[in-house]
Amino acid sequence: MHRLFAELEPSLTVTEQNLADRVRYILRSNIFDVAELERLRREAVPSSDENATAEDAAPQIVEQPANVDTAVNTSVVVDSNDDGTVGQELELEHMRSTLEEAIMETRSTPLENRPLLPRIALSKRNRAVVRALNPMLVTYLEARWDLCETDSILFGAALAVCHIIGAKVSTAGRATGQSSAIPAWRRIIEERIAKARALIGRLICFRSGNNRPRIMRTVRMAFVGANVSLSQPDITQKLTERIDDLKQRIAAWAKRIRRHTERSTRFNQNRLFQSDQKRLYESLERPMVSGTGPAPNQADTVAFWRGLWSEPVNHSEGP
Structure with a gap:
């Protein structure tokens, strides 16, 4: 097609990909009907015996599928003389x-925001799509030497398979799909502590004379x-x-969390000591605390420390 276009329009310089994109846009947007496309094709390409024979034998497309899933599941309605070739070409398109x-x-999607692909069944239809x-x-892989670009192409192909076969793809992304660093048992205990503290507050309010309906209902439930x-x-x-x-109970729950935290800290420190002692010692160093006020006067500093270290002090020695 690109060679034929270069012969017809030698003054225009387009790439093969650009030409294919334009043709694909014209076919998908339904700008021209079938008769108009056939007329334009006959005007652009000089007719010969072979071309005329091929054009007479070419099937006429009546209806185009609405989406890709329909193209895979539903056959395209064509002429009675069609042998299925046009339907297959449309499905591939x-x-x-x-x-x-x-x-x-x-x-265009960051790695952490890519959707999670489901596991698809190895059916005949799915294998045919693959x-x-x-x-x-x-076409995409032969000119790509970058590993990240190759990964994007392969992931996009897997995503296209899921779209074609109609598999459900999670649009939340990997970042929101991952669980938080806090374990489930700790979140449950923290929720219990929060509810217990709220109940203590309402019991104290009732003991101090607060008789509102919400307080009374909470006390009865307690x-x-x-x-x-x-x-x-x-x-x-x-x-x-x-x-x-x-x-x-709150103290026991808090002690359980504190005990697990200390154990986890010891485990991580021991593992870090085996792999990188320098990082361990740097993590154990306390940050320097610097004052935000003005620097002390030298004379006042000398007088302060002289009063502590230079003047003799009589201590009362015990037995």
Whole structure:
């Protein structure tokens, strides 16, 4: 096609990729109908016996698939004389456009924001899609010597396969999909501590005379199953015991977190000591604390330290 275009328009300089992109845009945007495209093709290419025979035998496309998934699952409606070649070409064209879009999307997306690709089943249809896309990668890979660029191309091809077969791709990205550094058990304990502290605060408010409905509802929930009535004469003592019990639980939970943190710190320090002692000693050094105020006067400094070290002091020695 590029050689034919160079013969027809020698004054225009376009690359093969640019020409293919323009043709693909015209075919996908439906600017011209089938009859108009055929007329333009006949005007551009001089007709000969072979061309006329090929044009007469060429099938007429009636309907083009709406998306790539439809192109794979649904056959294209063509003339009754069609043998399926046009449908296959259209499917490959849609696959190629999907591959280009996926590669461009991958190149413009940071590595940490790439979507998580699902594991696809090895069905006949999925294998056929992969076998159809493999030859298309040669154009992108043959001129790429950078490993990062090769990785982007291969990831874009995998993403295109997921789009074509209709697999669900997580759009949240790898950064949001990763779990936080805080383990689940610690988050659960911290939530328990927060709820216990909130309950202690409301119990103290009720003990000090606050009888709002929300406070009363929380206090009743705190004594569920304990056979304690808020109208008992010793309710103040019950409240104090409940508050002390909650404080002891908070202390036990906090000690569990502190014990795990110390153990984790020792483990990391021991492992760092085996691999890089310099980094370990640098991490153990305390940061220098510098004053933000004005520098002290030299005479005042000398007088201060002379009063500590130069003047004799009589100490009372014990037995």
